[in-house]
Amino acid sequence: xxxxxxxxxSSAKENLALAKSLQDxxxxxxxxxxTYIRDGKSFIEALKQINPKFKIFLDLKLYDIPNTMAxxxxxxAKLDIDMFNIHASAGTIAMKAVMERLASYExxxxxxxxxxxxxxxxxxxQRVYGESIEVxxxxxxxxxxxxxxxxxxxxxxxxxxxKVITSQDFLTLCPGIRPFGEDAADQQRVATLEFAKQExxxxxxVGRPIYKDKYPQQKVKNILxxxxxx
Numbered sequence: 001x002x003x004x005x006x007x008x009x010s011s012a013k014e015n016l017a018l019a020k021s022l023q024d025x026x027x028x029x030x031x032x033x034x035t036y037i038r039d040g041k042s043f044i045e046a047l048k049q050i051n052p053k054f055k056i057f058l059d060l061k062l063y064d065i066p067n068t069m070a071x072x073x074x075x076x077a078k079l080d081i082d083m084f085n086i087h088a089s090a091g092t093i094a095m096k097a098v099m100e101r102l103a104s105y106e107x108x109x110x111x112x113x114x115x116x117x118x119x120x121x122x123x124x125x126q127r128v129y130g131e132s133i134e135v136x137x138x139x140x141x142x143x144x145x146x147x148x149x150x151x152x153x154x155x156x157x158x159x160x161x162x163k164v165i166t167s168q169d170f171l172t173l174c175p176g177i178r179p180f181g182e183d184a185a186d187q188q189r190v191a192t193l194e195f196a197k198q199e200x201x202x203x204x205x206v207g208r209p210i211y212k213d214k215y216p217q218q219k220v221k222n223i224l225x226x227x228x229x230x
Contacts (some may be wrong), residue, residue: 001197001227004057004173004209005220010055011090012039012157016188018061019050019212025224026053030205033060044079053214055082057173057203061114063087066097073098073111081109083173088113088140089129090123094146110171113144115162118176118190134158138165145170151202156191159199173203179223193226 005027007015011208013059015035029047036043036058047054058081062069069086076084086098095113102108115137116125125133134157141152141162159172176190196204206223213219 001027001201002203003223004030004203004205004229005169005210006032006205007035009211012043016050018216019047019054019074022220023051025220025222026051028055028057029205030057030059035062036177037060041079044081057081057083061085061087063090065135068096069094069100072099074101077102077105077108083110083112085112085114088144088152089210090116091145092147095144095149099148099165109145110150112151112153112171112173113149114142115140115158116154118155134161138162141166141170156196156201159201163200168200170204172200173205174201176207177204177206178209179206179226197227
């Protein structure tokens, strides 16, 4: 399992300061919607200057008509990022369009599909999708696997089941990780680091428990230690 630090603070200055404090670690860092809209390509370039070994996950959750998604995927690949995501509910044609567009890239980013946002509880998810989270997450994951994506974004609670119906090599990236049982805030389906390890999660996304900690560097050190401890 690898740690992905969410850079979700309210300004580029704060996010870059957090990144600089963690520059000695070769981490994944997540650049989300607000950050990218506000700070753009230059923010990604600034992260690479802080530590060229940072791996960058551009978390924009593409959802549009297939050709538009493929166009956007190609533009993201040109940014030399390491991972981005789309919404699985965009469907098979969109998935195929994205993966076909990236096929010519010798080094393309990993592409993951969002199954069910971790802000959903069961009741509100069923209102939108007409199925339980578990059932629909597995359906979306299978669709993603069959169409050549590298993995999915899901909660820790779906990770193991998704790997059973796809492959143990099919990646799961899980937000809502509260490493040592911290407050859930606006997330509904959260889990500890220990549980994430048990569920074969590949990437654990941690945001607030790190950047709201008085000593974020020490918090990251503790998380990495917990990840590597059997």
